[in-house]
Amino acid sequence: MADDVTVPPGVAKARAALKDVPHEPGAPKQDPILVADSVVRRFGGLTAVSVDHIEIQRGAITALIGPNGAGKTTFFNLLTGFDRPDEGDWKFNGKPLAGVAAHKVAKQGMVRTFQLTKALSRLTVIDNMRLGGTGQKGESFWKALIPGIWKKQEQEITERADELLARFKLDAKREDFAGSLSGGQRKLLEMARALMVQPDMVMLDEPMAGVNPALTQSLLGHVKSLREDGMTVLFVEHDMDMVRDISDWVIVMGQGKVIAEGTPDTVMADPRVIDAYLGSHHDGTEHDAAEVAAEVPGADAPSSSSVDAAPSSAEGAKSEGGKTDE
Numbered sequence: 536m537a538d539d540v541t542v543p544p545g546v547a548k549a550r551a552a553l554k555d556v557p558h559e560p561g562a563p564k565q566d567p568i569l570v571a572d573s574v575v576r577r578f579g580g581l582t583a584v585s586v587d588h589i590e591i592q593r594g595a596i597t598a599l600i601g602p603n604g605a606g607k608t609t610f611f612n613l614l615t616g617f618d619r620p621d622e623g624d625w626k627f628n629g630k631p632l633a634g635v636a637a638h639k640v641a642k643q644g645m646v647r648t649f650q651l652t653k654a655l656s657r658l659t660v661i662d663n664m665r666l667g668g669t670g671q672k673g674e675s676f677w678k679a680l681i682p683g684i685w686k687k688q689e690q691e692i693t694e695r696a697d698e699l700l701a702r703f704k705l706d707a708k709r710e711d712f713a714g715s716l717s718g719g720q721r722k723l724l725e726m727a728r729a730l731m732v733q734p735d736m737v738m739l740d741e742p743m744a745g746v747n748p749a750l751t752q753s754l755l756g757h758v759k760s761l762r763e764d765g766m767t768v769l770f771v772e773h774d775m776d777m778v779r780d781i782s783d784w785v786i787v788m789g790q791g792k793v794i795a796e797g798t799p800d801t802v803m804a805d806p807r808v809i810d811a812y813l814g815s816h817h818d819g820t821e822h823d824a825a826e827v828a829a830e831v832p833g834a835d836a837p838s839s840s841s842v843d844a845a846p847s848s849a850e851g852a853k854s855e856g857g858k859t860d861e
Contacts, residue, residue, distance in 0.1 A: 545762040549595035549783040556784075558797035561588035568593040568736055568767050569614070569645070574623030576609055576791075583609045584620070584791045591736075596758065596768040598778045598799070601788035602812050607771045608650065610788070611740055615647045616640040628735065642669055644735035650744055650771075652721040654728075656714025660705060663713050663724060664696035665689070667731030692731075699727040703757065719750030726757060737761055739770035743777055755781055775803065787811065 542550075552565045567590035576584040584606040591597050599607050612618035614625060616637035624633045627645050635643075654663055671692065672678050673685035700706045703723045708716060716724060722742060729737055742754055759781055761768050772778055778785060778799055785802040787795040789811035795802055802808055 543763055549762065552592055553595060553784050558801050560793040560796055562796050564590040564592040566593045567591055569625065569627050571625035572623060574613060574620050574625060576613055576620045582791055584613065586610065586793055589786065589793055591767060591769055592784060593767050594765060595783040596762050596781055598782035598785045599769060599771045599788065600778060600785060605788040606791035607788055608740055611647060611738060611771065615645065615738060641732055646729040646732050646734045647738035648725045648729055648740060648742065650741040652725050654713040654721050654724055656712060658713060659710050660713055660724060661696060661709045664700060664728055664731060665692055667728040668692035669732055696731065699730055703727045717747065719746040722746055722754060734766060736767040739768065741771050743772060743774055
């Protein structure tokens with residue numbers, strides 16, 4: 536019981552909400568902020584995404600994992616309006632988002648970052664932050680001609696931007712060009728800029744990719760703080776140590792489908808997940824459970840009986856050739 540006292544409120548709330556959720560694909564959640572049904576995206580003859588049903592728990596940190604080519608980034612693009620599905624519907628906070636443009640999705644409170652950062656390198660750090668403010672009166676051509684209309688609002692936006700820069704320890708870089716920042720600092724800038732929208736949900740596409748190890752812990756701390764601030768986080772990541780460290784729930788994709796869900800420890804010992812990463816059983820060859828688990832970062836060795844029980848046609852063993860995801 537003593538350990539429960541040290542658990543941050545956001546963590547305790549997320550764990551309580553997910554405690555009784557079944558560990559199976561498409562499991563219903565207690566209070567989903569995002570619900571997607573029958574989302575399909577094809578590229579020619581290749582089906583990149585085919586998600587029957589998925590729910591994201593409000594206030595929790597959910598990891599979306601899977602081997603390269605599993606469809607994770609494509610699914611991100613569909614949900615956030617950067618790509619259009621061939622079919623399917625999804626709702627955010629109960630409002631339909633299918634067909635809604637990316638900038639309107641952000642205005643509704645669902646923002647994302649990119650695996651390759653999108654900072655405007657020839658603008659200063661503070662100007663990059665100001666661009667994240669929504670509903671700016673000065674964006675109207677005619678109103679922009681009258682400073683009295685937008686000046687006070689711009690001051691408020693700048694103050695919020697400075698607060699976030701201080702929070703992310705980028706205040707010393709305020710007047711530097713964004714192009715002069717390191718890869719890790721650009722990740723921090725993109726995350727800080729996303730918060731200018733004051734979102735309900737933040738979607739992070741491989742937030743640790745290309746980040747100097749010295750900044751990794753800082754980024755991890757910031758992701759955790761989003762949950763403590765009441766936000767929902769959905770992130771794509773290949774680093775299983777990070778997934779185990781910060782996520783409350785894990786969703787696994789393979790060949791465009793959701794093949795497993797559960798807590799980090801449960802998912803990393805799931806034979807279906809090991810099959811998706813390593814392709815065991817697809818060639819009819821039996822593999823030693825401990826040896827297979829050792830090759831999956833962060834996975835625990837499953838019992839031999841659980842591995843033997845894995846379906847012979849587990850999805851996701853083969854990578855999707857010709858696909859531009861991850």
